Amino acid sequence: MASTITTVPADDRVSARSIGARLLSRPEIGSLVGAAVILVFFLIAAPPFRDINNTGTILYQAALIGVMAVPVSLLMIGGEFDLSAGVAVTTAGLTAGIIAYQLSVNVWVGIVIALALSLAVGLFNGWLLMRTGLPSFLVTLGTFFILQGLNIAVTRLTSGAVASNSISDMDGFSTAKAIFASEFKVGGVTIKIIVVWWIAFVALAAWVLQRTQIGNWIFAVGGDAAAARAVGVPVTKVKIGLFMAVGFFAWFTGMQLLFVQNGVVQSGEGVGKEFLYIIAAVVGGCLLTGGYGSVIGGAIGALIFSMVQLGVVYAGWNPDWFKAFLGAMLLLATIVNLVVKRRAEAR
Secondary structure (H helix, E strand, C coil), X not given: CCCCCCCCCCCCCCCCCCHXXXXXXXXXXXXXXXXXXXXXXXXXXXXXXXXXXXHHHHHHHHHHHHHHHHHHHHHHHCCCCCCCHHHHHHHHHHHHHHHHHHHCCCHHHHHHHHHHHHHHHHHHXXXXXXXXXXXXXXXXXXXXXXXXXXXXXXXXXXXXXXXXXXXXXXXXXXXXXXXXXXXXXXXXXXXXXXXXXXHHHHHHHHHHHHHCHHXXXXXXXXXXXXXXXXXXXXXXXXXXXXXXXXXXXXXXXHHHHHHHCCCCCECCCCCCHXXXXXXXXXXXXXXXXXXXXXXXXXXXXXXXXXXXXHHHHHCCCCCCHHHHHHHHHHHHHHHHHHHHHHHHHHC
């Protein structure tokens, strides 16, 4: 009797994907291509851009946005926003400076108190969000105005001006500056220490996001918080933790701001910076709807921002065009990210 061979159809769930499909599934691929195009463009259009000595400046400008783009990217992947991130940086710097000056204590005392306050602000944002169910846009917008008002009012009250008193001659200043705002040379190129910190933070956050259970939780709560909670994901703890991460990085950036400016912080700084952090994250592949994105992409987004900002100057163009380009870049990145995600899911 002839035997019959039955062919079992391949399971699409375990079928191997092509290299192209795997690349398209990476959130940062669009920003990486964009960064390469912008780099080549300004290498041609702006001769000073080719000067190796300007590399340090470009990396420094990218790091100033990129450090905060790390937690903002994680938060957006988790499905939330933080509009208070920009002024929170200024709050941290002002707190450390004012505490140290007014109490005449070691600068590190002010730094530690500023860290506690920054974490408390993040904790408050996350707790209020989960307690009330209000959109993070509204919760953090309220925090934005509170911190902005306190920054100006407390600074005027303590210093009689719109800037904090200098702490450059106080104990602990030199050691703190070495950690937060020093610089060194590599082959003649001056590198700010924040660039090194930025790379380290990106590497650590990318590892957490891609290789740990916490990373899986972040994607889960951003994709569907109700479904994540149903399978045992601690949604409340994850979201509060993400807001506290923003607080930590705001503290770190605030310390850099304080010590790079010789111990003085302007109380009005930081307003509008939150949008730059969000733009870097979106350009880097984070969707506004949550559940999708990349910390590495956020870093590339910050680098794109820096290259364009300085490239316009190096090319001798009118800098007024920069903001128009920034808006167009944000819209284009949002559309590209959405298309790439849909095509990757369809394969």
